[in-house]
Amino acid sequence: MKTIFEISRKDRRGAALPRPDLPRDIFEQSRIPENLRRAEPAELPEAAEVDVIRHFTNLSRLNFGVDVGPYPLGSCTMKYNPRFTEEVARLPGFANLHPLLPQLRRGGLLTQGALRVLYETEQLLCQITGMSAFTMQPMAGAHGELTGIMLMAAYHRHKGNQKTTVLVPDSAHGTNPASAAIAGYKVVTVPSKDGVMDPEAFEQKLDDKVAGVMMTNPNTLGLFNPHIKRIAQAAHEADAVMYYDGANLNAIMGYAKPADLGFDIVHLNLHKTLGTPHGGGGPGSGPVGVVERLADYLPISRVSQREDGSLFLNYDFPKSIGYIAPFYGNFGVTLKAYAYILALGGEGLKNVSRDAVLNANYLRVKLADKWQVAIDKPCMHEVVFTATDKAESFGVSALDVAKALMDEGFHPPTIYFPLVVKEALMIEPTETESKENLDAFVAAMAKIAQAAEKDPDSLHAAPRTTPVGRLDEVKAARQPDLIFRGTCPG
Amino acid sequence: MDFLPHTDQDRAQMLAELGLSSEEDLFAVIPQELRAQNWNLPSGLSEMEVMDRLKGLAEQNAHRLTCFLGAGFYDHFIPAAVDAVLRRGEFYTAYTPYQAEMSQGTLQSIYEYQTAICRLTGLDVSNASLYDGGTAMFEATMMAVRKTRRNSLIVCRSVNPIYRVMLKSYTANLHLELIEEDITDPDRLAEIVSDKTAAVILQNPDFFGRVHDFSSHFALAKDNKALSILSCNPVALGVVKSPAEMGADIAMGEGQTLGLPLSFGGPYLGYMAVREQLVRTMPGRLVGRTTDHQGRVGYCLTLQTREQHIRREKATSNICSNQALCTLAALVYLSLLGKKGLIELCQLNLAKAAYARQRLTAIPGVELVDEGPWFNEFRLSLPMDARVAVSQMIEKGMAAGFPLGRYYPEQANNLLVAVTEKRTKEEIGYLAEGLEAIL
Numbered sequence: 001m002k003t004i005f006e007i008s009r010k011d012r013r014g015a016a017l018p019r020p021d022l023p024r025d026i027f028e029q030s031r032i033p034e035n036l037r038r039a040e041p042a043e044l045p046e047a048a049e050v051d052v053i054r055h056f057t058n059l060s061r062l063n064f065g066v067d068v069g070p071y072p073l074g075s076c077t078m079k080y081n082p083r084f085t086e087e088v089a090r091l092p093g094f095a096n097l098h099p100l101l102p103q104l105r106r107g108g109l110l111t112q113g114a115l116r117v118l119y120e121t122e123q124l125l126c127q128i129t130g131m132s133a134f135t136m137q138p139m140a141g142a143h144g145e146l147t148g149i150m151l152m153a154a155y156h157r158h159k160g161n162q163k164t165t166v167l168v169p170d171s172a173h174g175t176n177p178a179s180a181a182i183a184g185y186k187v188v189t190v191p192s193k194d195g196v197m198d199p200e201a202f203e204q205k206l207d208d209k210v211a212g213v214m215m216t217n218p219n220t221l222g223l224f225n226p227h228i229k230r231i232a233q234a235a236h237e238a239d240a241v242m243y244y245d246g247a248n249l250n251a252i253m254g255y256a257k258p259a260d261l262g263f264d265i266v267h268l269n270l271h272k273t274l275g276t277p278h279g280g281g282g283p284g285s286g287p288v289g290v291v292e293r294l295a296d297y298l299p300i301s302r303v304s305q306r307e308d309g310s311l312f313l314n315y316d317f318p319k320s321i322g323y324i325a326p327f328y329g330n331f332g333v334t335l336k337a338y339a340y341i342l343a344l345g346g347e348g349l350k351n352v353s354r355d356a357v358l359n360a361n362y363l364r365v366k367l368a369d370k371w372q373v374a375i376d377k378p379c380m381h382e383v384v385f386t387a388t389d390k391a392e393s394f395g396v397s398a399l400d401v402a403k404a405l406m407d408e409g410f411h412p413p414t415i416y417f418p419l420v421v422k423e424a425l426m427i428e429p430t431e432t433e434s435k436e437n438l439d440a441f442v443a444a445m446a447k448i449a450q451a452a453e454k455d456p457d458s459l460h461a462a463p464r465t466t467p468v469g470r471l472d473e474v475k476a477a478r479q480p481d482l483i484f485r486g487t488c489p490g
Numbered sequence: 491m492d493f494l495p496h497t498d499q500d501r502a503q504m505l506a507e508l509g510l511s512s513e514e515d516l517f518a519v520i521p522q523e524l525r526a527q528n529w530n531l532p533s534g535l536s537e538m539e540v541m542d543r544l545k546g547l548a549e550q551n552a553h554r555l556t557c558f559l560g561a562g563f564y565d566h567f568i569p570a571a572v573d574a575v576l577r578r579g580e581f582y583t584a585y586t587p588y589q590a591e592m593s594q595g596t597l598q599s600i601y602e603y604q605t606a607i608c609r610l611t612g613l614d615v616s617n618a619s620l621y622d623g624g625t626a627m628f629e630a631t632m633m634a635v636r637k638t639r640r641n642s643l644i645v646c647r648s649v650n651p652i653y654r655v656m657l658k659s660y661t662a663n664l665h666l667e668l669i670e671e672d673i674t675d676p677d678r679l680a681e682i683v684s685d686k687t688a689a690v691i692l693q694n695p696d697f698f699g700r701v702h703d704f705s706s707h708f709a710l711a712k713d714n715k716a717l718s719i720l721s722c723n724p725v726a727l728g729v730v731k732s733p734a735e736m737g738a739d740i741a742m743g744e745g746q747t748l749g750l751p752l753s754f755g756g757p758y759l760g761y762m763a764v765r766e767q768l769v770r771t772m773p774g775r776l777v778g779r780t781t782d783h784q785g786r787v788g789y790c791l792t793l794q795t796r797e798q799h800i801r802r803e804k805a806t807s808n809i810c811s812n813q814a815l816c817t818l819a820a821l822v823y824l825s826l827l828g829k830k831g832l833i834e835l836c837q838l839n840l841a842k843a844a845y846a847r848q849r850l851t852a853i854p855g856v857e858l859v860d861e862g863p864w865f866n867e868f869r870l871s872l873p874m875d876a877r878v879a880v881s882q883m884i885e886k887g888m889a890a891g892f893p894l895g896r897y898y899p900e901q902a903n904n905l906l907v908a909v910t911e912k913r914t915k916e917e918i919g920y921l922a923e924g925l926e927a928i929l
Binding site: 029045052062067071073081090091104106110114116117127128130139142145182183228255277278279331339341347354355377414432466467470481482 | 517531547552553571574581584593621653729777789792804807818833843889
């Protein structure tokens with residue numbers, strides 16, 4: 001498809017601005033003086049509205065989203081996004097609200113509705129996780145991880161502890177060590193045993209330099225670590241903080257709470273577990289919850305309640321780590337999650353986890369005759385398979401499997417993650433896939449297994465039914481073409 | 491209300507195939523003593539009930555106040571076509587385009603967005619977004635620290651104070667020196683820049699709405715081998731000197747003004763563009779254009795070895811999800827306004843702000859603090875505490891501006907007033923009349 005720059009034609013206009021209601025001379029007087037002006041106008045497109053709408057409509061049709069079909073991307077929880085949450089975020093009372101209003105004198109009174117959304121969402125998240133307090137400021141999961149590590153660092157600083165390292169399991173998502181490193185910590189990896197972080201290895205690596213450990217439970221293999229209490233106890237004895245990566249919360253809502261498992265800090269991904277859309281890569285939201293002893297370090301402002309029930313922005317937390325976001329986080333995303341939680345309620349959220357775990361186990365069992373599961377144990381909301389046997393016997397890799405699935409009408413699972421499994425295929429169906437879709441996925445995978453044996457070249461050539469085939473990523477990295485250089489046609 | 495497709499019959503069938511008798515068996519992996527002891531969330535509601543509740547809460551906000559509040563976040567007109575594109579489910583229910591063949595819509599849009607940002611800033615490469623202007627400033631700072639291997643930063647006091655608080659917060663544990671001073675005068679910068687300076691950070695238009703040429707500042711930085719970081723409102727780049735023309739190495743800022751509603755603080759859009767030489771230390775996703783094995787043009791994520799999913803603790807940043815849908819909004823907005831429309835938009839903003847200055851300085855006791863030139867925002871000094879003045883103006887149905895004392899204690903009587911193309915001549919008139927009445 002042509003780029004919007006190639007569709008441009010000189011002097012076409014897509015949006016009309018309000019007619020000037022001021023005298024001509026004001027326009028003359030207010031011009032930026034020449035020495036402060038840019039030399040040439042920016043070469044932006046010139047297109048009529050119909051051109052713009054057609055361009056982006058056609059682009060959208062090149063995309064596969066959850067709205068198009070099953071998207072079992074492990075670790076991402078690609079569940080269906082209810083439409084009504086989009087309406088909620090667009091209500092003018094929220095969409096048109098300037099974030100500085102509550103910071104004016106008596107400004108809380110101007111924004112009680114918005115403050116109530118923040119306050120109640122925090123309370124609901126406390127209920128879901130068992131934590132004592134939350135901040136909605138982090139604007140993505142990785143941002144939540146960084147915030148959590150900063151809270152950990154503040155806690156240790158105030159205690160006068162000299163901690164320099166953070167432990168992560170070998171199955172950790174890349175954002176875990178990346179976040180710890182950005183916050184100034186050295187990262188040490190703990191090996192797994194039987195698919196979960198090995199408690200003995202953990203205890204061996206636990207010394208007085210360890211600030212904390214970042215884990216998720218169930219882990220990225222979809223396995224619940226039964227030793228979690230032992231791990232938490234050992235960590236707390238060494239005054240190390242237990243951090244929970246909430247990416248996998250879809251497995252345990254209503255069944256277990258991170259606080260009860262011994263965690264001190266939690267981040268959630270609203271765009272995963274709590275139904276807000278993924279947006280093609282954001283905007284997400286990664287709120288962070290903490291146990292009581294860490295609450296003083298949370299970012300400001302926080303929403304507090306007066307005796308009369310009214311809400312206000314509270315900055316009176318001298319030990320706070322400061323501002324993580326310019327305001328109150330991705331409020332438009334918070335709104336959608338709040339609406340989702342209200343709609344589902346406690347029972348509904350528990351049913352979500354129940355069906356998510358049912359669906360993943362159903363796939364685990366049904367795929368087992370043609371595909372090799374990485375760890376032969378009941379899983380939770382996601383399951384990891386390995387294509388090693390196909391790679392060794394037929395030269396068919398996890399990548400080939402992913403590309404072939406596209407031709408079958410499915411978005412592929414996550415591949416090559418977690419790193420502890422070779423030729424990994426990480427499958428997370430979520431609770432919003434029907435039995436027919438799951439059966440269709442199993443059938444497609446069976447077809448691919450057959451093709452791996454009988455006609456592997458057909459898989460190397462996949463995908464064939466998508467708008468483009470496999471792209472030359474090597475060329476893209478060696479000769480980066482990151483900006484369209486053609487001129488807009490005159 | 492839930493969104494679960496399974497009927498009880500489906501579940502029973504599936505459990506039977508698993509050889510289990512009930513759903514509870516699925517959770518046997520969680521030891522009993524670790525199970526949740528209570529689950530006290532309220533019962534679920536229907537869509538109608540949730541909408542009623544949220545509509546009620548929405549109406550408890552003063553969103554109808556005539557908005558003269560800016561301070562980095564502005565009330566601009568957003569054409570309906572922007573949201574129409576964002577509502578396409580193929581765009582908003584997709585995720586990070588790891589599987590390029592199925593994500594060409596997302597990928598090409600990001601490539602076009604990267605191009606638009608480069609054309610606005612004049613720089614060589616743009617990333618696919620960061621969370622907001624403040625985190626973009628932090629990321630730019632870290633790029634400079636890594637590149638120069640120095641640990642001192644100079645930030646001008648006329649840079650958005652909210653971003654300066656964020657910068658302090660993020661760098662607290664990182665052994666960096668943050669020098670905050672008014673370096674609007676390059677002579678002052680010359681006094682304090684040193685061989686420990688990793689970066690000099692300035693903003694244009696600055697927080698007080700003034701328009702500058704920072705070329706000499708950036709030349710100074712360059713002489714000292716420090717990086718130049720310029721924070722700009724991208725709408726203003728329609729007319730003001732571009733970061734590239736001034737010699738900046740990194741341009742970043744808040745893209746909310748490009749078609750995103752105020753939305754009580756987010757989601758917003760952090761943009762970042764850099765010179766060619768810095769691309770490999772750049773945070774965030776990058777989309778590149780390439781071809782497939784049949785020679786068809788296609789797009790994919792590239793230079794991924796900078797990123798967390800490959801480099802983990804050695805990544806240039808931890809960012810994963812960014813603000814992708816917001817970049818789409820910005821791209822559509824810029825495409826609709828177009829090359830000439832953006833300039834016209836700037837002219838409207840400039841003229842309306844000039845008219846407001848005329849009307850407001852005609853009020854006895856009200857004076858301009860600065861000489862200009864300005865973009866669409868300016869400082870006024872009032873004969874009373876600006877917080878009190880604003881509070882009284884709210885009762886007249888207007889958010890008259892931002893009382894600067896909030897972040898600049900020495901400026902308690904100063905008011906920061908923003909005027910965009912949305913403010914009519916009448917509204918500006920009411921602002922002037924209202925202010926005159928209370929002073």
